[in-house]
Amino acid sequence: MTDAPSSEPVKPKAPALAVLFSVVFINLVGFGLVVPLLPFFAQSLNAEAWQITLMFSAYSLGQFFAEPFWGRLSDRIGRKPVLLITVAANAVGYLALAFVPNIWLAIAVRLFTGLGAGNISTVQGYVADVTPPEQRAGRMGLIGAAFGLGFIVGPGLGGLLTQPQLGHIGYQLPIFTAAALAALAALGVLVFLRESRAKADPAAPRPAFLSGLHDARANPVVSRVLLVSLVYMAGFSAMESVFGLWAEDRYSWGAREVGLSFMIVGIVSTLNQGFLAGRLARTFGEARVLATGMLLFGASLIAQVVAPTRWFPAVSLDLGVFTLPVVQGWIIPIVMAVGACGMSLAMPNISAMISRSTPPDRQGAMLGLNMASGSIARIFGPMGAGALFSTLGHDWPFLVGAALTVPAAIMAINAGRAFRAQQAKVQAGTA
Incomplete structure (x- = not known):
């Protein structure tokens, strides 16, 4: 009872x-x-x-x-x-x-x-x-x-x-x-x-839009990781926005082939985040795994550009219920799966580094800034990709995105060094 x-x-x-x-x-x-x-x-x-x-x-x-x-x-x-x-x-x-x-x-x-x-x-x-x-x-x-x-x-x-x-x-x-x-x-x-929410106290102060920006700039770990998030998401959103046009021009793909390719990205990312990213971070550290993910994602963008257009013949995939035609370029979903491995290593480690280097009462604000950073990247990444695609050529959004992953990887390594310095100061202060 x-x-x-x-x-x-x-x-x-x-x-x-x-x-x-x-x-x-x-x-x-x-x-x-x-x-x-x-x-x-x-x-x-x-x-x-x-x-x-x-x-x-x-x-x-x-x-x-x-x-x-x-x-x-x-x-x-x-x-x-x-x-x-x-x-x-x-x-x-x-x-x-x-x-x-x-x-x-x-x-x-x-x-x-x-x-x-x-x-x-x-x-x-x-x-x-x-x-x-x-x-x-x-x-x-x-x-x-x-x-x-x-x-x-x-x-x-x-x-x-x-x-x-x-x-x-x-x-x-x-x-x-x-x-x-x-x-x-x-x-x-x-x-x-x-x-679920009790009525808020009307006299309670309301946080400003993008509150915590000053604290983030002053934190050597968070400031670098936010830049990594900005660069990485800009590269991915740029690729995402022009990929259909690129694949149509290069391999005569339609919405079906593009959709299934992104489905592969989702599957690989989900499995890696669930089973691999945490284990690698515990073994090698978040910063090293994050940097590796950046470079892996950049390498996949380059591989998409240099993938041959004629060496791989068209094949068909028999799914039993129906036969799905896979035209030229069936190597591209494999390359995208490699890029998805890099992305799945990046996302959880960005959040982990922000959380571990921020006081408990500021974690919500810092993680919110990380979401805002990703949104900004998704605003300007596609716009830049559209300009590059139309003016310089169809491959340029991928090449520029790949180039940006190099400084992102360097910032990730520097963020790891800054985090270790922070931890050393904390330990020295408590000794």
Whole structure:
């Protein structure tokens, strides 16, 4: 009888956390669904390469401003209404994208959808609200798993649902699917999610936008790692935004081949983060593993450029249910898998280095700055890639991205040295 009162509050948490997992998962599935087809969808609207990459930047620009705004608003009015608003906005944004008549409206819709997708900080806040401190690390890990799983399912599903032979309408089915999934998630928030946030004290000070920037600049580890994050994400988002155009020009690929290639990236990244990155970091240290990941990612970008166009014949992959044609360039997904290994080594070690070199009461602000750094990279990376693609040549976004990984690796090593110096000072002070 004494166990009943303590167990009752736990009952709504399981479906609530499942809904939260689905919110993040659907954000990434929706993002992944449209990533492979966006270049081809935009071409059906007679868009230029720079306009296509601008669609990628617009989405990230929305996320950049939305994350801190929705996070602060959820502290005041509660997590549930913010999650409901943002997920519903995703559904409306995807549905609107399917019917846009021109590229400029498509860019505006992508900006709106990015504003709705900027709810990860609100999700993390809900997890912290309903989870005991000793269990938060594991529950936050579930949110990271949703990222990886969403980026596996989204691109593959988007590629399979696309029907380019039908023209413009053939690119609408994946977008309708993304809208339906977002609507389902909004229904789950409405029905299953209980409010977790106590009413905020109106007299409590509110953190400024990008609070902690001064502290980050003064921290020799965090400042370097944020630059690594900025450079690495700019290179990846640049490749991501022009890859469809590049593959179409070089190997006559369509949305299906591009989508399945990004699905491979998601699979490799998820497996490596789950089973390899932590073990390597414990053995060799975060900074060395981070630097290695940077160089591995850069090498994969160069390998994509120098991969032969005629030495490898076209082959077909028999999946039993259907036969998937793999045209020239089947070596490219293998090269991208190598790059995914480098990316998966980078992401967790960036967060780990920031966390380990920051006081507990500042970790949230520093990790938030890291998210902002990634958003900035996703804004300007595609824009730069579009300019390079249109003016200098189709290979230049990959070559410039590869070149930037070299100073990023050097900064990672220097951040490791700064961290060891910090630890030495702490030990000397406590001796």
